[in-house]
Amino acid sequence: MPRKFIKRFLPDHQKIKQNRALSMFGTLLHEPNLWHLNRKSASGAFGIGLFFAFWPVPFQMWLSAAMAIPFRANLPLSVATVWITNPFTMPPIFYAAYKVGTTVLGTESRHFEFQFNWQWVVESITTIGPAFLVGCAICSVVAGLVGYFGLNCVWRFSVKKAWDARKAARENNAAG
Template identity: 30%
Template sequence: MSTLSSRLSRWFHAQMPTHEQLAANRFTAPLARRQDLFRFTRRSVPRGVAVGLLVGIFALIPGIQIIGAALMCVPVRGNIPLAAAMTFLSNPGTTPLILAAAIWLGNRMGYHADLSTFHALYERGASAHEWLYWLLSDAAPSLVVGLSILSVGSAALGYLLAVWFWRGWIGRKNKARQLRPARGQGLDPPGGAA
């Protein structure tokens, strides 16, 4: 019986583009030459998770997040597919929570942004013009400081959790490998014992 994580892993690997597909695309061809950016290794996985969380929470603009995460993975040698996947943690359902937490953190750091105005704008479905006016009036410093703290903290926590999960996964794989009988050992010879 297959576990959810193994099914999810198989699905994820089936959805990933091949090296040939990346090399054929004019936008991804420069990245396709760097195959290490697409491998799942003990170093690239935590780096990809951290970069994805950092960019995904700080940028909050769909499209820019994935491009920014992919570009940031190049110098730090992070896993690009994981970084892109981590940016989806900030989505239309979580963005209001992230913004509220960032404003709260910014206010705790000594800046001022009125949370009641934020909630009122959110509840009535304010236009982009109203959001921009509110942001430029008094909320910008609080929001930027809060997003900075939130994104750096999330990236650090994501990095540590990815290292921990990676070590656990490799440990379970090694333990299972040790428990399996070696090929050809432990089998009776054909025709019974001599």
């Protein structure tokens, strides 16, 4: 069942509530629904986390946490899901988003080499920026929807499978 699998990787909610960096959220973190792990909260968290994972901005985890609170999604899971884009996966994921943007806008792909400086960022906004941002927006929405509905379906399937197994076990016990 996804609940048991996911729960193994989530941190203790009491430790998170006591984290000084999260004090800006105040008593909002004391909402019990943010810590429950059920189909609705988990699928919402996956959708929110995947949505913000494709945003090319710093502090994606803060954005994900800020959206999980009003949507009553599982807070730790929504923050953890953002880490699908990490320093190792960011280059291929953002390059794929750029390619999606060029396809949608009908522009040609430009050859570029990433440089870690402010001047390169400013120059790139006018050259590859529009295609990149459109691609990120499209990938963000699609990934969020796929994450939400995909986990929802996986959760339902696993619950139905567990019910069927219990039903079969009861029938075997009754017959034997």
